[in-house]
Every structure is written in C-alpha cells, then in structure tokens.
Amino acid sequence: xxxxxxxxxxxxxxxxxxxxxxxxxxxxxxxxxxxxxxxxxxxxxxxxxxxxxxxxxxxxxxxxxxxxxxxxxxxxxxxxxxxxxxxxxxxxxxxxxxxxxxxxxxxxxxxxxxxxxxxxxxxxxxxxxxxxxxxxxxxxxxxxxxxxxxxxxxxxxxxxxxxxxxxxxxxxxxxxxxxxxxxxxxxxxxxxxxxxxxxxxxxxxxxxxxxxxxxxxxxxxxxxxxxxxxxxxxxxxxxxxxxxxxxxxxxxxxxxxxxxxxxxxxxxxxxxxxxxxxxxxxxxxxxxxxxxxxxxxxxxxxxxxxxxxxxxxxxxxxxxxxxxxxxxxxxxxxxxxxxxxxxxxxxxxxxxxxxxxxxxxxxxxxxxxxxxxxxxxxxxxxxxxxxxxxxxxxxxxxxxxxxxxxxxxxxxxxxxxxxxxxxxxxx
Numbered sequence: 275x276x277x278x279x280x281x282x283x284x285x286x287x288x289x290x291x292x293x294x295x296x297x298x299x300x301x302x303x304x305x306x307x308x309x310x311x312x313x314x315x316x317x318x319x320x321x322x323x324x325x326x327x328x329x330x331x332x333x334x335x336x337x338x339x340x341x342x343x344x345x346x347x348x349x350x351x352x353x354x355x356x357x358x359x360x361x362x363x364x365x366x367x368x369x370x371x372x373x374x375x376x377x378x379x380x381x382x383x384x385x386x387x388x389x390x391x392x393x394x395x396x397x398x399x400x401x402x403x404x405x406x407x408x409x410x411x412x413x414x415x416x417x418x419x420x421x422x423x424x425x426x427x428x429x430x431x432x433x434x435x436x437x438x439x440x441x442x443x444x445x446x447x448x449x450x451x452x453x454x455x456x457x458x459x460x461x462x463x464x465x466x467x468x469x470x471x472x473x474x475x476x477x478x479x480x481x482x483x484x485x486x487x488x489x490x491x492x493x494x495x496x497x498x499x500x501x502x503x504x505x506x507x508x509x510x511x512x513x514x515x516x517x518x519x520x521x522x523x524x525x526x527x528x529x530x531x532x533x534x535x536x537x538x539x540x541x542x543x544x545x546x547x548x549x550x551x552x553x554x555x556x557x558x559x560x561x562x563x564x565x566x567x568x569x570x571x572x573x574x575x576x577x578x579x580x581x582x583x584x585x586x587x588x589x590x591x592x593x594x595x596x597x598x599x600x601x602x603x604x605x606x607x608x609x610x611x612x613x614x615x616x617x618x619x620x621x622x623x624x625x626x627x628x629x630x631x632x633x634x635x636x637x638x639x640x641x642x643x644x645x646x647x648x649x650x651x652x653x654x655x656x657x658x659x660x661x662x663x664x665x666x667x668x669x670x671x672x673x674x675x676x677x678x679x680x681x682x683x684x685x686x687x688x689x690x691x692x693x694x695x696x697x698x699x700x701x
Contacts, residue, residue: 348378358672359385366664367544371673372570372656374578382570391541396567397658399643400636403566404495408445408616410517412591419505429501434476438484444494445615452478453491462555471496488600492563499562510562521586522579526569531557543640546663551640564638570656573645578654581632581647607667626678642666
C-alpha cells in the first residue's frame with residue numbers, strides 16, 4: 275500500500291516516525307469485545323488471545339482460551355485465525371484482528387506481548403478518521419446545511435490558489451491542494467492550528483487544476499474539519515460524536531486533542547527500530563485527517579454499521595459515497611482499487627473470493643490499519659499492527675484467505691510500505 279508518506283525525525287531521540295495517509299478513554303463495556311454471538315471467549319493460538327463477545331476484561335497474550343458457548347464452527351475459525359495472526363505478526367510487537375460475520379458474531383484476536391498491547395487496547399487509526407469526517411459532512415448535506423457543490427471559499431475564505439475547489443473535491447481528493455504532511459519542514463511534535471496547516475499546504479502550488487486528477491491530500495480533510503466547524507458552530511470533535519460515533523453507538527472511539535485519551539489503555543506504537551512513538555505527534559497536526567483512536571471491536575462495529583446498514587447513512591447518502599470514484603494510483607495492496615467520498619473500494623482481484631471490499635486504511639506513527647466490509651459475505655475484517663514496518667497487508671490477507679479459502683489474494687508488489695506517493699497522514 276502506499277500513499278504518500280510523511281516522515282519526521284525526532285530531534286535528539288535518534289529515530290524516525292512516519293505518518294502516512296495513510297495514517298479519552300471512556301468507561302464502560304468495549305464493543306470491540308462485545309459482539310453479537312453471546313459467547314464468552316474464543317480459542318487462542320500460541321502467543322495469542324481471543325475476546326469474543328466478552329466484557330472489557332483486558333485479555334492479553336497469556337489469556338487462557340475458553341471455548342464455552344462457542345460452536346464447533348466458531349472454535350475452528352478461532353484456531354485458524356489465531357494461527358494466521360501469529361504466523362504473520364512479526365516484526366510488529368503486536369497485531370490484532372477483529373472479525374464480524376454471521377456465524378460467529380464479533381471476535382477480537384490478539385498476538386504479541388501484553389507489555390505493549392491487549393485485545394481491548396485502543397489504537398491510533400490514522401486516516402480511518404476520514405470515514406467519520408465524510409459521514410458527518412454527508413449528514414450536513416442531507417440536512418441542506420452544506421452542498422457538495424459549495425465552493426471551499428463559502429466556508430473557508432481566502433485560501434490561496436483554490437478557486438474552483440468544491441466540497442466534493444475535498445472528499446474525493448481531486449482538489450489538487452498539496453498535502454501539508456508532504457512538506458518536510460513540518461514538525462509534527464508541536465501544536466498547530468488548522469489555519470497553520472492550510473497555510474503550510476498552500477505555500478506550495480496546486481498539483482493540478484480542480485477535479486483534473488486524483489492526489490491523496492490530508493489538507494483536504496483538515497479543510498473539511500474547518501467546514502464542519504463553520505457550518506455547525508461547534509468543535510469538530512463534537513460534530514463527529516454527534517453525527518458519526520454517537521449514531522453508531524461507539525464507546526471507545528475518540529478524537530485525540532478533543533477527547534481525553536487514557537494512556538494506560540493505549541497500545542504502544544513503535545518505530546521500525548523499536549522506539550515508542552505512541553505520543554510522538556501532537557494531535558493537532560493530524561486533526562480531522564488522522565487523529566482518531568479506537569478499539570478493534572469499535573472499528574468492526576463502525577465499518578459494518580456504516581457500509582452494511584442504514585443506521586448512520588441512509589440509502590441516498592450511502593450511494594453518494596461511491597457516486598464518484600477515482601483509480602488509486604498506488605502500487606502494492608491498493609493497486610487497482612478506487613477512492614470515493616472518504617472511502618476505498620478494494621480491487622476484488624485482491625480479495626480471495628470475498629467480493630468487493632469497502633472501507634479505508636490508516637497509517638500514523640507507530641500504527642497501520644486496514645478496515646473493510648465485504649457485502650457479499652456480510653463480513654467485516656479489521657487488522658492493526660503497532661509498528662511502522664508492521665506487515666499490515668499480510669495480516670489482513672491472511673485473514674481473508676483463512677475465512678474465504680480458494681482465492682488468490684496476495685499483498686502484491688511493494689506491499690504497504692512501498693505504497694505510491696500521494697498520501698500523508700494516513701491512507
């Protein structure tokens with residue numbers, strides 16, 4: 275996968291963190307381990323743990339498997355997926371799979387050391403933030419408060435070199451606006467206002483005329499965050515809770531910098547050389563392009579609710595997500611896939627025999643995430659690793675091939691780390 279990549283050197287720390295386009299803890303039960311099957315726990319492979327429809331008990335790598343209440347089909351799934359996860363995790367310290375399907379409900383599988391992550395941990399999700407932002411924008415469009423054809427200048431005036439840019443061009447990355455995360459002078463450790471991020475981006479000339487091409491730009495989603503605030507008079511975090519996380523009943527999905535994050539619940543994000551970069555970035559820098567945090571089970575709930583039900587977006591709004599798409603010009607896993615309005619459509623040739631996948635990917639310092647729903651199979655797959663060089667494509671495809679054997683899914687040339695230019699804060 276490759277979107278554009280942002281790399282910043284941490285002065286005096288001797289390591290490099292990446293934030294590629296990718297890419298407050300609340301009390302109560304975590305939906306990442308409270309699925310629909312009603313079982314207590316699954317079966318774990320070596321070095322792994324499973325939480326299936328259980329309470330927020332912090333199951334870790336040493337948890338004893340408990341098959342009570344699990345059908346033979348689900349026990350077999352648990353064993354196969356845990357093995358697939360354990361076999362593909364390294365060199366990442368941890369990896370997580372969260373699966374939701376009709377037979378077994380929601381199950382979260384974890385692999386690796388309990389010192390750095392648990393099955394119930396929170397993870398930075400990078401550009402999956404964009405799916406929440408696009409949802410909030412489309413809810414405002416439905417109400418008539420915002421139009422997809424509104425010029426950017428209606429909501430955010432005086433942005434240089436953006437004549438002709440409209441709201442829909444921000445959503446689908448066809449604005450031509452340079453991605454601020456591709457500016458190598460950016461110091462992601464210091465607080466910045468949205469206006470400062472936009473100023474940094476527009477100090478560069480446009481990449482092309484509005485709607486003339488596709489280029490993944492985190493600036494687009496910072497501008498959309500500014501539009502959310504201008505159109506509602508509220509902070510972007512409040513808008514996202516009211517129009518996205520709230521309707522989906524997510525209890526462990528938060529916007530860092532707006533919500534308070536419990537550091538003890540965070541999976542530790544690591545650089546490729548093993549340095550902890552969990553809190554390396556100031557959250558104001560990724561903001562509405564990539565600052566969200568979530569649990570594996572919340573992401574399963576979000577992706578399936580968003581793309582498999584009408585609880586958050588109605589049929590007309592859902593249709594808008596894919597009403598205008600561009601081929602994603604990246605190598606590796608996402609080669610041949612398409613981008614809509616804050617959504618990725620996976621090339622079915624990559625998906626074993628699961629059919630079309632719809633969702634998003636995320637990359638931010640120390641974390642890589644894939645989260646996709648497969649309508650033909652009514653199955654959601656979320657994979658997360660907590661290392662800049664973690665094998666995110668391999669973990670995701672191992673799950674696909676385990677659940678839907680007989681296909682020819684593979685990571686493709688390049689893999690996640692070699693994704694093409696054009697993404698910065700995440701995918």
